[in-house]
Amino acid sequence: MLQKSALIAALAFALGFTGPAEALGPQFDSAATRTVPASYPAKNPSLDADPNEGAKEVTIGVINVNEPGYRSEFISPTLIQLSRALPSYHFRVLEIPAYQSASVIAGHRPDFVIGPSDIFYTLTNSLGAQALATRKTVWAKDGGYSVGSAVVVRSDRKDLESIQDLKGKSVAASLPDSLGGWLALAGYLKQAGYDPKTFFSRVSYRTFEYPDVMENVVDGKTDAGVLTACELEAAEKAGLIETGVLRVVSPHADSLLQCRHTTALYPDNVFGALNFTRPELVKAVSVALLTMPDQRSFSWQVAGQLNTVGDLYKTLGMGPFAPKPLTFKDVLIKYRWIFAGVALLIFILVMNEMRLRTLVRKRTSDLTAALSENERLSENEREARTKLSVLERNSLVSHLSSMIAHELKQPLATIMNYCEVMSLTLEDLSPSNPTLEKATDAVNREAHRMTDIVDRVRGYAREKKSAHKPVDLASVVTAAVENFRHYEEYRKYSPELLISAVPGAVISGDPLELEILLINLMKNAARAMKSETRRPLQVSVRTVDQYVFLSVEDAGPKLDDKNFRRLTEASDSTDPAGLGLGLGIVRGIADAHGALMTVKHAEPHGVIFEFRFDRVNETPEPDPAIHPESNPNPTSEPSTGAADE
Known part of the structure; x- marks a missing residue:
């Protein structure tokens, strides 16, 4: 011991x-x-x-x-x-x-x-x-070749025959910077493929190899000890420890050193x-x-x-x-390929993200376009159904109008006969009554006018075209404006009228139908301008080369795109109280006269209806129907208009 x-x-x-x-x-x-x-x-x-x-x-x-x-x-x-x-x-x-x-x-x-x-x-x-x-x-x-490490264990530890048997065991050593006391063994383990830091379960560093390291092994405090080569032999020779108590694990057999040692030798x-x-x-x-x-x-x-x-x-x-502290430059150089790979990966991810976003935008755009197309088709389908409904209603109204016109024919003929009888009776009266005669003539004239309108309605129902003749459009405008003053819309809203009609604007057409066209437009304009007092209702006739232009401009409210589009198509009336037939009559008359109808926005608000007719170089025939006398009874009830819708 x-x-x-x-x-x-x-x-x-x-x-x-x-x-x-x-x-x-x-x-x-x-x-x-x-x-x-x-x-x-x-x-x-x-x-x-x-x-x-x-x-x-x-x-x-x-x-x-x-x-x-x-x-x-x-x-x-x-x-x-x-x-x-x-x-x-x-x-x-x-x-x-x-x-x-x-x-x-x-x-x-x-x-x-x-x-x-x-x-x-x-x-x-x-x-x-x-x-x-x-x-x-x-x-x-x-x-x-004098210094090395000798790993010693107790001689009775038969389970520790080689360095591999010490894996996971505890060991005592002198100092961690001692060449023979630890470093030589650490190098030996490293060269054998082990990590010196984890090979042993515990390393206990002592100050001296004598007696600390030897005592730890002999007393069983650690499984093994690390001594500088020849220290065990010197201790045994000096009588400090009994010979054979400790033995060297995996001793080298060479002639360089007379002592038992486990590791390679150094100076x-x-x-x-x-x-x-x-x-x-x-x-x-x-x-x-x-x-x-x-x-x-x-x-x-x-x-x-x-x-x-x-x-x-x-x-x-x-x-x-020993590894030196890495600077930023050293890190870049040492791990340049890793950084390059990461940068490449990031670049690929960014490009892939951009590609995905581009695809998403394209798919979204395609989907939006498809949805828009579906909405457009749905809107077209709704408009087609609306137009079909309007056409069906117009057809029904046309049939009803034909029936009503047929039924009105007989009462109107009776009224005209009574007017003839009254005229003959008034001729025999003495003294004569000019007022009564004038009233009788006015009733007779309006009855004839209503008869003409009824005939036109029946003609539309039978799709019979009226005979056209040269007509001075300025005279038609004058007659239409004069008759419009007797309508309820004029009496109710009293719009200011601004008429500009150049003479000599001769076209081929039917005076009564053209008058009905103008009266319908002026009635609609008066209703649209019911709250407008600063701008007049304008009717103008002008000639440009071989064309005659007729326009009616109101100062009504500004229409949105939907309502404005309805003015140019067969649809419901923009007036909640209307049947939607007035503009249909206007279009029908314009088409019958070969006129091009254009609807435009007026500035700053309102609508302009403009018709372009072909001009004819003929002299118009006088037509009493478009030169009516003034209403003999201004206090009479306002007419609802035989030409109304």
Whole structure:
């Protein structure tokens, strides 16, 4: 078992130099052998004291390691050899913490450095250090292959025969930056395809391999321990632990090292110079080291094999191979293909989105067009049904009108006969009564006019065309306006009339039908202008080349598109009280006279009905029907109009 008393004595021996200061030689300043923090001044009077007048001072930085006998068996003999070989130099020691080695060396600028090969390798990259010699222990055949890791377990653990058996187990190690105590094993696991961070279930880092790591394994606190190669043999030889209590897992069998070890081997401690050390001093110290007699436990040889440490650092991604903090530019360069792929994917997605939106817009447009077309067809169908209904009603009214006209024929003939009898009777009266005679003539004339209208209605029902003759359209307008003054619409709304008719506007037509056309339009205009008093109802006749234009313009309200369209088509009346026959009669008369009817908006509101007739170069015959006398009885009831709808 572990001999703690012997271990404590060995540790006390290892942590200090053996013998008095004089044993180090007259040129070695033992007072300078102390731990120097990073903030320790580069120049200190107590350290700069030169016991030998004229001696040149040389500073040697010693990187602290947790190795038993490191000072007494390694550092002291080396310094004594240098002092004896180079008596003209005064050597002083600058102790350097391992975790601050680079910063302390950069601040204090020692001439030489002694330390583990892994730490020295980092100095070669950061401070330009140059290896002069490598320590070779008595256990090693070559100083370049002296340090490795030995994974130890209790000998009674038969379940732990190889490194693979330790997966998921607990392990104790000295320090995470120790080459033999952990780094060599971490590199071994990495090369075997394992992740050192997850291979073990728990890693317990201890300060010393003696006694901490060994105690953890022996007491069963951890399944295994990591020791620097040859530390187990040294402890067994010194009697610090019974031989056979611990064994090495997966030991290497080679002639490079007499000790059992699990991992590959790396260089031992290195003695090196810095890039600012004087060349003649480097030469003198190198010769002194390489000519130093072999010591009891070590000797110096030419430095080499630091490349194996570099390979280990590269495998573990440490030191100069540690990942550097990535800048934005580094990220762009490193992941440029990923970014390019993402950008391409985004571009494809954007283009696809644009394509989908284009398709959606096109489909929406097509659907909207289809719906609009369906609505248009539905509207056309409704209009067709409306027109058919109007035509059916007009046909019915036409038949009724024919029947009524037939029935009115006999009463009108009777009225005219009575008028003849009254005229004969009045001739025999003495004295004569002019008023009664005039009234009798007016009744007779209106009865004849009504008879003509009835004949026209019956002619329309039988589709019999009337005979046309040359007619002065200005005379027709005058007669129509005069008769319009007797209608209810004129009496009720009293529109202002503005008549403009040029003489000589002769067309071929029927005077009575043209008068009916005008009276219907003026009646409709008067109803539309019932609230308008600022603008007159205008009727005009004008000639342009071979055409005669007749127009009727009202100042009624502004019509929307739907109602305006109904004026030009066979449909219901725009007047809620109308039957929709007035405009039908107007269209029929215009068509019978070969006239082109146009309906337009008036400005700022109202409607203009314009008819274009062909002009004829003939003299119109006088027609008493279109030159009626004034109404002899202005107080009589207003006519509803035989020409009304």
